[in-house]
Amino acid sequence: MKTRWMDTPIGGLRLHVDAGLLTAIDFGAEPRGERVEDALLDQVERQLDEYFAGDRRDFDLPVAADGTEFQKKVWAYLRTIPYGETVTYGQVATDLGYEVGISRAVGAANGANPIPIVVPCHRVIGSNGKLTGYAGGLDRKTTLLELERPGLF
Known part of the structure; x- marks a missing residue:
């Protein structure tokens, strides 16, 4: 699993990817460590930046959430x-x-x-x-x- 912190208008978010899938986004995250290089994390961050700028309405990201x-x-x-x-x-x-x-x-x-x-x-x-x-x-x-x-x- 790889994670990356990003700053947004609603505060820090921690992005989690695993095996080529976005698995979680955590609110209230604090920056820590070095920036992890990963193509999917780049894509998630770019799409979230576009969303917050008002330039994106839909996300085109591979997701997988563990649940019932x-x-x-x-x-x-x-x-x-x-x-x-x-x-x-x-x-x-x-x-x-x-x-x-x-x-x-x-x-x-x-x-x-x-x-x-x-x-x-x-x-x-x-x-x-x-x-x-x-x-x-x-x-x-x-x-x-x-x-x-x-x-x-």
């Missing part, structure tokens, strides 16, 4: 949510063929997403249209949503 089958279903769904749009936890549940009542399970899977931003868990909001929990903090979630759709929150 249910989590992987939710994470795959998250990648289909268009840039600048939001959905509710209940909508994710019903779109995946489940009852709205499992929206808490969807929220838990959303919160366990190891590849935020690229797998856009920030685009899922509460049924009342309000922001709910976010592993990176609601301030980061607000910043990401405002980047994609100014004036949304």
